[in-house]
Amino acid sequence: MSDSDNSINMKDIIEKLNDENPEIRIEAAEALGNCGKEALDPLIKTLNDENPNVRFQASKSLGKIGKPAVKPLINALKDDTGNIQKYAAFILKDVGDSSVVSDLIDALKSEEWAVRKFSAKSLGEIGDEKAVEPLIELLKDEDWGVRVAVTKALGDLGDERAIDPIKKARRAATGDKDYKKVANKSLKKIGK
Missing domain, CATH: 1.25.10.10 (Leucine-rich Repeat Variant)
Structure with missing residues (x-):
């Protein structure tokens, strides 16, 4: 698969984060966990999804991305949105260190x-x-x-x-x- 196919596929996955069906949003958040650093921003925004299962999956996917997620998660910890802060605090223990x-x-x-x-x-x-x-x-x-x-x-x-x-x-x-x-x-x- 070429890079352009990859970016089209990722764009499709990111669009699914806005689907009205929470199951589809959960699947999209899970799939983004395999997409590396490019998925960080959409996943962090998803930490504020209305559905707690979607938020939880987004945090697990951020954990799967690992070290590259640390800096965006630290920034999310300073966000004024409670859910984003809460899930950032929750997942930092898994991707961070001291x-x-x-x-x-x-x-x-x-x-x-x-x-x-x-x-x-x-x-x-x-x-x-x-x-x-x-x-x-x-x-x-x-x-x-x-x-x-x-x-x-x-x-x-x-x-x-x-x-x-x-x-x-x-x-x-x-x-x-x-x-x-x-x-x-x-x-x-x-x-x-």
Whole structure:
């Protein structure tokens, strides 16, 4: 197949991202995962699709593209669209390395709870100790899901600096048995 055939084919796939049928958009997003760097922009725009399954497939395809997706994803993390930020934070852990940590730490300040939650989760999975202090600050977040993600991330990081703050957050969670279980599991991971 020639380059012009390739570009026509990719153009057809990109057009399918606008189809009204979400299944067709999912297939298009999946196909773009095999198209390399040229597919980055359409896939990042697709992170804001109305259908969560389409958004999820676009993020998986970005992950498949790998390292070339890091810079566009970091830019997407600064986008003012919550879904784009959320999925960028979600997928950066798979395509990035410790070079994305400072960007994910910045995303912990997002007004969108889902962005804070996915950034915390990604930071825990990346495992860079630079994330410990910023995550500790989020133990008091007003969103329960963010607090849980932060507590789990701190457990994954395994840094002893998190022990007292997690214990304090556990005490403050009066009557919240689910949070206390998460806190206990994280403390056990840290070794205390």
